[in-house]
Amino acid sequence: MTYGSGRLCRIASSLSFRIVLLFAGCLIVSGVCVLLLGGLHSQRSLERQIHRVVVAETTEVLSSAGTHDLAHMQPIIQGLVQHEPEFFYLLQDNAQRVVAGNMLHLHPWAGQRWLSHEHRQLSGEQKSLISGEGVQLDDGYLFIGLSARSLIELRRDMWMLVGLGIVGFSVLGVGGGMLLSAIILGRIEKISVTARRIMNGDMSQRIPYQGGDDEFDHLSHSLNAMLETNEQLIASLRQVSNDIAHDMRRPLSRLRQRLERVTVCKGMPAEGREMIETSLEDLDSALEIFSSLLRISQIEARIATDVLSPVSLDVLLGQVGQLYRPLAEDKGQSLVVGSSMPLMVRGDAVLLAQMLSNLVENAINHTPPGSTIAVTGRAHGGNAILVVADNGPGIPAESRGKVFDRFVRLDASRSVPGSGLGLSLVQAIARLHGGSVALSDNDPGLRCTITIPVNS
Numbered sequence: 527m528t529y530g531s532g533r534l535c536r537i538a539s540s541l542s543f544r545i546v547l548l549f550a551g552c553l554i555v556s557g558v559c560v561l562l563l564g565g566l567h568s569q570r571s572l573e574r575q576i577h578r579v580v581v582a583e584t585t586e587v588l589s590s591a592g593t594h595d596l597a598h599m600q601p602i603i604q605g606l607v608q609h610e611p612e613f614f615y616l617l618q619d620n621a622q623r624v625v626a627g628n629m630l631h632l633h634p635w636a637g638q639r640w641l642s643h644e645h646r647q648l649s650g651e652q653k654s655l656i657s658g659e660g661v662q663l664d665d666g667y668l669f670i671g672l673s674a675r676s677l678i679e680l681r682r683d684m685w686m687l688v689g690l691g692i693v694g695f696s697v698l699g700v701g702g703g704m705l706l707s708a709i710i711l712g713r714i715e716k717i718s719v720t721a722r723r724i725m726n727g728d729m730s731q732r733i734p735y736q737g738g739d740d741e742f743d744h745l746s747h748s749l750n751a752m753l754e755t756n757e758q759l760i761a762s763l764r765q766v767s768n769d770i771a772h773d774m775r776r777p778l779s780r781l782r783q784r785l786e787r788v789t790v791c792k793g794m795p796a797e798g799r800e801m802i803e804t805s806l807e808d809l810d811s812a813l814e815i816f817s818s819l820l821r822i823s824q825i826e827a828r829i830a831t832d833v834l835s836p837v838s839l840d841v842l843l844g845q846v847g848q849l850y851r852p853l854a855e856d857k858g859q860s861l862v863v864g865s866s867m868p869l870m871v872r873g874d875a876v877l878l879a880q881m882l883s884n885l886v887e888n889a890i891n892h893t894p895p896g897s898t899i900a901v902t903g904r905a906h907g908g909n910a911i912l913v914v915a916d917n918g919p920g921i922p923a924e925s926r927g928k929v930f931d932r933f934v935r936l937d938a939s940r941s942v943p944g945s946g947l948g949l950s951l952v953q954a955i956a957r958l959h960g961g962s963v964a965l966s967d968n969d970p971g972l973r974c975t976i977t978i979p980v981n982s
């Protein structure tokens with residue numbers, strides 16, 4: 527699907543387009559009703575006008591004859607046929623024989639009547655519709671009519687106008703809907719672009735104003751105020767976390783140094799030395815947690831990509847394989863690393879290597895002996911796809927969204943050393959490079975898929 531057709535599909539499926547179509551439908555129905563009512567009223571007026579002309583002509587003929595019989599009517603009708611060609615005259619006796627006029631015989635019927643196209647002149651000319659008045663005479667029947675061709679033309683024009691109105695209103699409705707939807711979608715797209723940039727970590731982004739002081743500007747103002755407040759709160763919370771992590775590292779580091787000096791003192795009992803060494807291990811874990819927190823905060827704060835440089839992911843995969851293959855073999859596991867083709871992205875080589883190392887180390891620590899860990903890379907749709915998969919116990923589907931939160935550890939991994947920050951760091955690094963991380967079932971085991979844009 528091309529960009530143009532995709533944009534048209536988006537416009538056609540938008541709420542604004544459906545609203546405009548509904549409005550256009552109501553407009554079409556209303557317009558057609560108005561046209562029909564106007565046309566029917568005009569038609570009725572024309573019918574009355576034609577009938578008045580016929581009645582007037584009939585009254586005049588009867589007045590001219592004086593006596594209502596064939597003998598007095600015949601010369602008058604013969605003269606009118608010669609001098610009034612726009613009228614239709616018929617004078618016939620009681621046996622329905624034509625005495626005078628320019629029409630074929632009719633069944634006698636007094637009063638107003640309409641004749642369809644099968645009633646013709648004596649000359650054979652077809653007439654579409656005749657409106658006339660019939661009068662029962664003493665010894666015959668008189669009919670005087672007038673062509674209703676103008677009424678037929680009015681009806682035809684009315685239906686043509688209705689058809690053109692439907693087409694015109696439809697074109698205007700659809701065209702107006704497309705235009706209005708395009709304008710609205712353009713405004714919404716600006717909000718969406720800003721939201722995506724904020725989701726990627728740039729909290730300084732704000733929704734632009736159009737200067738029209740309309741509803742969208744009011745919405746933008748409210749959202750920008752909310753974003754400003756959120757940015758201040760997040761910055762304050764991040765600063766508190768950084769300050770805590772930074773300030774706690776110094777006293778813990780000094781405490782570790784003191785404990786190390788105590789271990790070299792002469793006369794230290796073996797039991798006390800063992801307790802101090804255990805305390806040193808705990809301090810190392812605490813220092814690692816604070817270092818990871820600071821590292822995540824630093825990564826999340828790095829919005830600009832001008833510091834990124836070309837990195838070969840297939841080379842990084844090889845390096846990670848060489849580094850962790852001996853560790854996997856010591857645990858009786860198999861680590862397979864490969865790439866289908868060279869993968870180049872713009873990024874930070876150290877951070878990308880740390881991201882892969884965390885994932886491979888997690889897989890080694892959380893899978894039993896005999897497991898296979900596969901690390902692969904491939905290109906797809908302008909993205910570099912990195913996959914770390916194992917055939918271990920995996921993660922339940924309902925828990926996969928939680929493991930990226932800081933300090934989250936599942937019950938099954940409580941016995942494995944760690945701080946619960948490894949996947950948080952992986953996600954921060956992937957987002958820094960404009961990518962994403964997704965966990966899925968490897969059937970059995972866990973599959974972690976990292977998508978990084980090649981031109982990020």
